[in-house]
Amino acid sequence: xxxxxxxxxxxxxxxxxxxxxxxxxxxxxxxxxxxxxxxxxxxxxxxxxxxxxxxxxxxxxxxxxxxxxxxxxxxxxxxxxxxxxxxxxxxxxxxxxxxxxxxxxxxxxxxxxxxxxxxxxxxxxxxxxxxxxxxxxxxxxxxxxxxxxxxxxxxxxxxxxxxxxxxxxxxxxxxxxxxxxxxxxxxxxxxxxxxxxxxxxxxxxxxxxxxxxxxxxxxxxxxxxxx
Amino acid sequence: xxxxxxxxxxxxxxxxxxxxxxxxxxxxxxxxxxxxxxxxxxxxxxxxxxxxxxxxxxxxxxxxxxxxxxxxxxxxxxxxxxxxxxxxxxxxxxxxxxxxxxxxxxxxxxxxxxxxxxxxxxxxxxxxxxxxxxxxxxxxxxxxxxxxxxxxxxxxxxxxxxxxxxxxxxxxxxxxxxxxxxxxxxxxxxxxxxxxxxxxxxxxxxxxxxxxxxxxxxxxxxxxxxx
Amino acid sequence: xxxxxxxxxxxxxxxxxxxxxxxxxxxxxxxxxxxxxxxxxxxxxxxxxxxxxxxxxxxxxxxxxxxxxxxxxxxxxxxxxxxxxxxxxxxxxxxxxxxxxxxxxxxxxxxxxxxxxxxxxxxxxxxxxxxxxxxxxxxxxxxxxxxxxxxxxxxxxxxxxxxxxxxxxxxxxxxxxxxxxxxxxxxxxxxxxxxxxxxxxxxxxxxxxxxxxxxxxxxxxxxxxxx
Amino acid sequence: xxxxxxxxxxxxxxxxxxxxxxxxxxxxxxxxxxxxxxxxxxxxxxxxxxxxxxxxxxxxxxxxxxxxxxxxxxxxxxxxxxxxxxxxxxxxxxxxxxxxxxxxxxxxxxxxxxxxxxxxxxxxxxxxxxxxxxxxxxxxxxxxxxxxxxxxxxxxxxxxxxxxxxxxxxxxxxxxxxxxxxxxxxxxxxxxxxxxxxxxxxxxxxxxxxxxxxxxxxxxxxxxxxx
DNA sequence: ACTATCGGGACATCCCGTTTCT
DNA sequence: AGAAACGGGATGTCCCGATAGT
Numbered sequence: 001x002x003x004x005x006x007x008x009x010x011x012x013x014x015x016x017x018x019x020x021x022x023x024x025x026x027x028x029x030x031x032x033x034x035x036x037x038x039x040x041x042x043x044x045x046x047x048x049x050x051x052x053x054x055x056x057x058x059x060x061x062x063x064x065x066x067x068x069x070x071x072x073x074x075x076x077x078x079x080x081x082x083x084x085x086x087x088x089x090x091x092x093x094x095x096x097x098x099x100x101x102x103x104x105x106x107x108x109x110x111x112x113x114x115x116x117x118x119x120x121x122x123x124x125x126x127x128x129x130x131x132x133x134x135x136x137x138x139x140x141x142x143x144x145x146x147x148x149x150x151x152x153x154x155x156x157x158x159x160x161x162x163x164x165x166x167x168x169x170x171x172x173x174x175x176x177x178x179x180x181x182x183x184x185x186x187x188x189x190x191x192x193x194x195x196x197x198x199x200x201x202x203x204x205x206x207x208x209x210x211x212x213x214x215x216x217x218x219x220x221x222x223x224x225x226x227x
Numbered sequence: 228x229x230x231x232x233x234x235x236x237x238x239x240x241x242x243x244x245x246x247x248x249x250x251x252x253x254x255x256x257x258x259x260x261x262x263x264x265x266x267x268x269x270x271x272x273x274x275x276x277x278x279x280x281x282x283x284x285x286x287x288x289x290x291x292x293x294x295x296x297x298x299x300x301x302x303x304x305x306x307x308x309x310x311x312x313x314x315x316x317x318x319x320x321x322x323x324x325x326x327x328x329x330x331x332x333x334x335x336x337x338x339x340x341x342x343x344x345x346x347x348x349x350x351x352x353x354x355x356x357x358x359x360x361x362x363x364x365x366x367x368x369x370x371x372x373x374x375x376x377x378x379x380x381x382x383x384x385x386x387x388x389x390x391x392x393x394x395x396x397x398x399x400x401x402x403x404x405x406x407x408x409x410x411x412x413x414x415x416x417x418x419x420x421x422x423x424x425x426x427x428x429x430x431x432x433x434x435x436x437x438x439x440x441x442x443x444x445x446x447x448x449x450x451x452x453x454x
Numbered sequence: 455x456x457x458x459x460x461x462x463x464x465x466x467x468x469x470x471x472x473x474x475x476x477x478x479x480x481x482x483x484x485x486x487x488x489x490x491x492x493x494x495x496x497x498x499x500x501x502x503x504x505x506x507x508x509x510x511x512x513x514x515x516x517x518x519x520x521x522x523x524x525x526x527x528x529x530x531x532x533x534x535x536x537x538x539x540x541x542x543x544x545x546x547x548x549x550x551x552x553x554x555x556x557x558x559x560x561x562x563x564x565x566x567x568x569x570x571x572x573x574x575x576x577x578x579x580x581x582x583x584x585x586x587x588x589x590x591x592x593x594x595x596x597x598x599x600x601x602x603x604x605x606x607x608x609x610x611x612x613x614x615x616x617x618x619x620x621x622x623x624x625x626x627x628x629x630x631x632x633x634x635x636x637x638x639x640x641x642x643x644x645x646x647x648x649x650x651x652x653x654x655x656x657x658x659x660x661x662x663x664x665x666x667x668x669x670x671x672x673x674x675x676x677x678x679x680x681x
Numbered sequence: 682x683x684x685x686x687x688x689x690x691x692x693x694x695x696x697x698x699x700x701x702x703x704x705x706x707x708x709x710x711x712x713x714x715x716x717x718x719x720x721x722x723x724x725x726x727x728x729x730x731x732x733x734x735x736x737x738x739x740x741x742x743x744x745x746x747x748x749x750x751x752x753x754x755x756x757x758x759x760x761x762x763x764x765x766x767x768x769x770x771x772x773x774x775x776x777x778x779x780x781x782x783x784x785x786x787x788x789x790x791x792x793x794x795x796x797x798x799x800x801x802x803x804x805x806x807x808x809x810x811x812x813x814x815x816x817x818x819x820x821x822x823x824x825x826x827x828x829x830x831x832x833x834x835x836x837x838x839x840x841x842x843x844x845x846x847x848x849x850x851x852x853x854x855x856x857x858x859x860x861x862x863x864x865x866x867x868x869x870x871x872x873x874x875x876x877x878x879x880x881x882x883x884x885x886x887x888x889x890x891x892x893x894x895x896x897x898x899x900x901x902x903x904x905x906x907x908x
Numbered sequence: 909a910c911t912a913t914c915g916g917g918a919c920a921t922c923c924c925g926t927t928t929c930t
Numbered sequence: 931a932g933a934a935a936c937g938g939g940a941t942g943t944c945c946c947g948a949t950a951g952t
Contacts, residue, residue, distance in 0.1 A: 146284030191422030511827030645876030
C-alpha cells in the first residue's frame with residue numbers, strides 16, 4: 001500500500017531548493033501525498049494528524065510535524081482549529097474512527113457470516129500494520145494511552161469511536177446468533193484485536209492478530225446458518 | 228487507594244518568594260511516597276519512571292517530572308543511567324514487567340485452575356485501573372505505543388516482558404489442558420486483557436476487563452481435572 | 455457599574471463542537487455592550503480599543519482581542535484603519551482624550567470655583583478606578599508607557615491629549631486667579647492626579663486621588679472671588 | 682551617563698562574525714555593558730530586566746530580549762527563575778525599587794532640608810529621563826500599568842516599592858515639620874513626580890518634573906529650620 | 909465594507925543532555 | 931554520588947498583517 005521511509009531521519013539530504021530542513025515524512029501514511037495535496041487545508045490537517053496519531057500517539061506528535069507534513073501554516077491551523085492540538089486530535093480521531101466504522105460495516109454486510117467478516121477485518125489490520133513496518137496500530141488506542149487526564153476530550157472521542165464499532169460488531173454477531181451474549185462477544189472481539197495489534201507491534205510479527213481472530217471465531221458458526 | 232485529579236499543574240505558585248517550583252505529583256503512583264523515600268536513588272528513579280510510563284507513555288513523560296517526583300537531581304540520574312531517558316525507561320519497563328510476571332506466577336500457583344487464576348489477574352488489573360481514576364493501564368502497552376521507531380530498545384523491552392507473561396500463561400493453560408493450542412490461547416488471554424484495559428480506560432468503566440475474562444475462561448474447565 | 459475578574463481566559467472551551475473561541479470579555483469596559491452593538495463598526499473598534507488600552511496599555515492589547523470584543527473581522531479593521539494597530543490606538547486615544555476634555559470642560563463651567571471642579575474631577579477618576587476593580591486608570595498614561603519609541607505616533611497622540619487638558623485647567627485656574635503661575639499649577643494638578651491614579655492602582659485604594667486633590671486645592675480659594 | 686542607540690533598529694548592520702542577528706540593545710540601560718558582563722548570570726538577568734521594564738513595561742518586554750541583552754540561555758533563566766517572566770519581573774522591580782530607596786535616603790540625609798532633597802531627587806529623575814532620550818521613566822509605574830490583573834505579584838511588588846519610598850519621604854517631611862499632614866504631603870510629592878515623569882515623557886521635555894518640584898516645595902521651608 | 913483564509917515570525921515555556929565542582 | 935548552572939533547540943500558542951473573493 002505504501003512504503004515506510006527511514007525512522008525520523010534527522011539528517012537531511014541537501015536538496016537544492018530547500019532552505020530550511022523540511023521534515024522527511026517519517027510515516028508516509030495511509031493518506032498519501034498525491035491525494036493529500038488535492039485536499040483543502042482543513043481536511044489536509046485532519047488527515048495528516050490522524051496518520052501521525054496512529055503512529056506516535058497524542059504526546060508523541062508535535063504540531064510542527066503536522067504543519068510540515070500537511071504543508072500548512074500555523075495561522076491556518078489555528079484558524080480552522082482554534083482549540084489547537086487537542087481539537088485537531090479530536091477531529092482526526094472522529095474522522096478515522098468513522099472510516100473504520102465504514103470498513104467494518106462493509107465487511108459485515110458483504111461477508112457470508114460474522115466469523116468471515118471478523119477474519120477479514122483482522123486481515124486488514126494485520127496488513128496495514130505490516131505495510132507500515134509495524135508502526136500503524138489503532139489510532140484510537142495509540143492516541144488514548146498517552147493523552148493524559150488533562151485532555152479528556154481526546155478520551156471522549158476515543159470512547160465514541162469504540163462504542164460505534166462495538167455496536168456494529170454486536171449487531172452482526174446477534175444476527176448470526178452464534179453466542180449467548182452478543183454484547184460481551186463484541187467486547188471480546190474488539191479487545192482481543194486491539195490487544196493483538198499491540199502484541200504484534202511489540203513482536204514485529206502479525207501473527208497474534210490472525211491468531212486471536214481464529215481463536216475467537218472458531219467457536220462460532222455453530223448455531224446459526226445466517227441468512 | 229488514592230485519587231488523581233490535578234491536571235499536570237500548568238500553573239506555578241508564582242509567588243515571588245518560592246525559589247523552586249514544586250510539582251504537584253499528578254500521579255502519586257503505585258509506588259507510594261512513604262516507601263519511595265526509603266529507596267536508594269537508583270531504585271527511586273526506576274519506580275517513579277515506571278509509574279509515569281504507565282500513565283502517560285514514553286513521549287508523554289518528561290525527565291524533569293521524573294526528577295521532581297523522585298526527588299533526585301539530574302546529575303544523579305545521568306550517573307546511574309548514562310543512556311538518559313531511554314535507558315531509564317527500558318529499565319523501568321523491565322522492572323515493572325518482572326513485578327507483573329511475579330504476580331502472574333503467584334496467581335497461577337495458588338489458584339485451583341487456570342480459569343480462576345486468569346479471573347484473579349483480571350480483577351487485579353481492573354482494581355488498579357479503577358483506583359487510579361482510570362489512568363494506570365498496562366505500562367508496557369502505554370510505553371510502546373508512543374515510543375516511536377527511533378526508540379527501538381523500548382520496544383524490545385516491551386516485547387521481552389510480553390514474552391515472559393505469555394510463557395507463564397501458556398504453561399498453566401497447557402498444564403490444565405483446557406484447549407488444543409495453549410500458545411494461541413495464551414496470546415488470546417493476554418491480547419484480550421490488554422485490549423480490555425484500553426476499552427475500560429476509554430469508557431471509564433472496568434466492566435470490559437471482567438467481561439473478556441469471563442468470556443474466555445467460560446470455555447475452559449472442561450477437559451482437565453487440574454493437577 | 456460592573457466587576458472585572460476573569461484573567462484573560464487563557465483556557466478555551468476546547469469542546470470539539472465549538473468552532474470559534476469566544477473570548478470572555480475580561481474588561482467589559484466603560485463603553486458597555488448594549489450601547490456598543492448599536493454603533494457602526496468603525497466606532498465600535500475605537501471604543502473597544504480605548505477601553506482596552508486603558509487597562510493593559512499598547513503592548514498589552516492584541517488586535518485579536520479588540521476584534522473579538524468589538525465583534526468585527528480583521529478585514530473590516532484594516533479597511534477602516536489601514537495603519538493597523540497603531541493607527542487604531544492613535545484614534546482611540548484621540549477619542550478618549552476628547553471625552554475627558556469634555557468632562558473637564560463641563561466640570562469647570564458648572565463648578566463655583568476651580569477647587570471644586572478639580573475635586574469633582576478627582577472624584578470621577580477615583581470612582582471609575584474603583585468600579586473597574588482598580589484596572590481603569592488613565593488611558594493616555596497607560597498607552598504611553600509601554601508603546602516603545604518605535605510607535606511615536608502614539609506618544610504624539612498622548613501629548614496632544616495632555617496639552618488640551620492642561621489648557622483647560624490653566625484657563626480656569628487663571629480665571630480664578632488663585633496662584634501666581636497658572637500654567638505651572640495646571641501641570642501640578644494634572645501630574646499629581648496622574649501619579650495618584652497610579653499609586654491608587656498599586657495600592658488598590660482610591661485614597662491617594664482624593665488626598666492629592668485636597669492637598670493642592672487647599673491652598674487655593676484665597677485670592678479670587680471667582681467670577 | 683549613557684547613550685541611547687537607535688530605537689529598536691529592525692535592520693541589522695551585517696557585521697562579519699554575527700551569524701544570527703543579535704538584537705541591538707535598544708536601550709543600553711542604566712546598567713551598562715562593561716559592568717554587566719562581570720555580573721553572575723542571575724544578577725545580569727535582574728539588571729537587564731529592570732532596565733527593560735522601565736522602558737517598555739511588563740507586556741512590552743519579551744523574555745527573548747532579556748535573554749539576548751543579558752547574554753544568558755533560556756535554561757539558565759528558568760533555572761534561576763522557575764516562575765518565569767513574572768518572577769523575574771518581580772525580582773527586578775524589587776531590586777530597582779531598593780536602589781531608588783537608597784538614593785532617596787542618601788539625598789534626604791545629605792540635604793539641608795526636605796525641599797532641597799526633593800529638588801535634587803527631581804533633578805536626578807529628569808536627567809535620567811533626558812539622558813535616555815525620554816525613555817526611562819519610573820520602572821514601577823511602567824511595569825504596573827500594563828501588567829494586567831493576572832499578574833498580581835507584579836502589582837504587589839510595585840506597591841511595596843512605593844510604600845517604602847513614601848515612608849522615607851514622610852519621615853523627612855515630618856522631621857522638617859513643613860506641613861500639617863506629612864503623610865499626605867509625601868503622597869503628593871510622589872504622585873506629582875510620577876505624573877510629571879509621564880508628562881515629560883509625552884512632551885519630550887523635562888520641564889514638568891522641575892515645575893512640580895518647585896510648585897510643591899515653594900510652600901515649604903516656612904515653619905521648621907530643620908536641625 | 910466585509911468574510912474567510914493564509915503566512916510566518918514571535919511569544920513564554922519546557923525539554924533533554926552536559927559540564928563543573930564538591 | 932550529587933548539586934548547581936548552563937546551552938540551545940523544540941513545544942504549543944498567539945501575534946499582526948495580507949490577500950482573494952464577494
